[in-house]
Amino acid sequence: SVDVSSLTRQTGHTALDYGFVNTAATKSAITFIDGDAGILRYRGYPIEQLAKNSTYLEVAWLLIYGELPTSSQLEEFDNNIRRHTLLHEDLKRFFSALPHTAHPMSVLSSAVSALSTYYENQSDPHNPEHVELNTIRMLAKLPVIAAYAHKKSKGQAFLYPDNSLSFVDNFLKLNFGVLSEPYEVNPVMSRALERLLILHEDHEQNASTSTVRLVGSTGANQFSSISAGISALYGPLHGGANEAVLDMLRQIRESGESVQRFVERVKSKEDGVKLMGFGHRVYKNYDPRARLVKESADEVLTELGVSDPLLDLAKELEEIALHDDYFVERRLYPNVDFYTGVIYKAMGFPTRMFTVLFAIGRLPGWLAQWREAVSDPQTKIGRPQQLYIGAPRRDYPGAV
């Protein structure tokens, strides 16, 4: 008995669609997904080919500008990013105002928001020079902020970026290097991280990207929009799932509960336990990224000489779930977050950094989608309808 007459203002139709399961909010030329067939393509290129043959920055260019860069375009892009890695010294002091227990994702979103205050006169979303400059700034500085959030949590000194290194190697050094000691990048780790970052670069209109576009639709600049995207990514149903998966695996192992028993608890839904890293709004077959990450997990752990019982536990969980009616009927398969944590852990990242790594991966997608939205003349301020179900008109006591 909801009166929808006032909700037919513009189109004559109002659909109640929790979670936007059936509603497209935009057209986009960036990423194609076929969830039933397990297909993911960036600008037409299959994710498998890009993960194997490309680099993070090359894919970033592809997403942002629509085509693969020429070698000179890529070189200029890379050099430009290397030249913008430094943070203002005052911004570095911002980290000391936060407790060392702060979650690195909160630090990341706050610091990106704070970053915008240094560029307020150069942040017009409709000025192409500002947009280019801030695209470069975000790509250059987000990894540095992320590494400082990591160092902060350990109480270690921040390193200056080493711009003689590639994007990924510089990031590894900022995280694992120690002041005044030489740091040698492990090429296995470097290539594995590059591959994981590529797999995360875009994923069409997911919750964080939709947030970036929605905030951008109000005329907010790149920094504000991306800071909001980072906050959306933090949740355990989205990017935060990679951290939640590792916590879940650890808990199962430490409690001594059998994997079968844990799966039964998930199925009973009694205590709200989910199989984290399983299920996806769009993929109803297998997430193609998860397949690639699973392949990498064995390879990387072997090459790094790490053996982790949590990887075996994850495989056991997957095996049980893939043959269980509950998961089969609901078409629940591992998503990208299921195996990434095991690799990040083998590299030496603390669990609380996992979603930060996702954010660095996703940044090029957020930038590309923000730019697409802002330059599309059909973009309107995002403003969903509601169906009002509250009290009818009534009088405040004593008003009449």
Ligand code: ACO
């Ligand atoms: N464990 C157990 N049951 C699940 C799971 C899971 N991981 N995921 C979905 N289900 C069940 C639901 O309870 C529901 O059951 P019902 O039909 O009996 O009510 C059914 O499967 C359909 O699930 P929905 O919640 O309606 O699916 P939705 O598309 O809204 O949610 C989501 C997708 C959020 C990813 C969900 O599968 C989930 O919570 N997964 C765990 C968290 C996770 O791994 N998130 C990362 C997603 S990928 C990413 O963001 C990078």
